[in-house]
Amino acid sequence: MSRALPEVVFVLGAPGSGKGTQCARAVKHLGFEHLSAGDLLREERQRPGSQYAAMIEQKIRDGQIVPVEVTCALIVAAMRRATGTRFLVDGFPRNADNLTGWYTACSETTRLLFVLFFECSKEECSRRCLARGAAGSGRSDDNEESLLKRFDTYVKDTLPVVNHYDELGLVRRINADHDPDSVFEKVKAVFADAGIFSTP
Template sequence: MLLATVLLNGFKSLVTSAMSSNKFNVVFVLGGPGAGKGTQCARIVAEYDFVHLSAGDLLRAEHQRENSKYGAIIDEYIKDGNIVPVAITCKLLEQAMQQSRSNKFLIDGFPRNQDNLDGWEKEMGDKTNILCVLFFDCPREVCVQRCLSRGAAGSGRADDNEKSLVKRLDTYMSCTMPIIEYYDKKNLVRKFDASPPADKIFAEVSKLFNSL
């Protein structure tokens, strides 16, 4: 209990200091496909006045936008289960933040690899404060079942199929986990078990945000 209090107080001080500047304040949200990142982000937005920016949603919206100069490139990467070039993702994220009236953002599904991280720090490092990284840790089999169920229910996502899932999960383990470890060394990662029902997960997430 004492250790938890010390960690929460330290996190509160870090966030208070960071949010005193005029930069965009960002919480990265990471975890495997189907870990429930979007679900938890929606709950945080409703309770804590953050704006949710999904890198994947922004890329899909751009992919579907008529006359998009990035559409064909995004289509190729998504279908192959690979990561879209970071320059495109950073551009879309920055545009979304500039168009928002908020200064508190949840960015989920990004950064997903070292190239993402390098690109973010180059393009956005001086424009943002990283408050923390929420890591939703979910077993592989649970991720697969959730995504397949979502696809069967008509999610409309081209990558909610078994073939794409294998590639996405392999990419997550080989590319995204090192990014989580990088931020963990900076004491910025807050880890949550993502296998229970969404309400139970959010009860734990709320403890963190309530500490603010």
């Protein structure tokens, strides 16, 4: 018996907008598996013998985007290892190249449900990231210098991707400036509108 076609929700937003926090809640309450493009890249960077480790580290430190072939390959491999068929793909696609690469590699083998877009002020996002870094997140990009580069990349490269999906009627916007509980109530409402309800 063939496996069901994987269903995907892209999760996008500025650095610090709460994507990871809300994805963790959605995993627990909505039955999705969370695939963070950033986490997959960081894991690959730390994997002994990885041919991509140095390149990934440099890109992350510079707030730049890793080549789509690498990111797509890591996402597809993670889907194949997973037991479920519904995925939150967090932090991807982040630019036009990512978008093209996804269409080429995965558009025929996955079903995109919608794009969950967390809108959050730059000030609040910066506060969260710097607090996370100060608390010992272990992330080499949770600092002011990297944040400036990451925000620049987000505005120039990621927002056009959001606009592309918006034109297709696939973007679901969430005001993420509020506390995590309030934001998750909005997230649940979006999934309920799509016929996906939280578990008891």
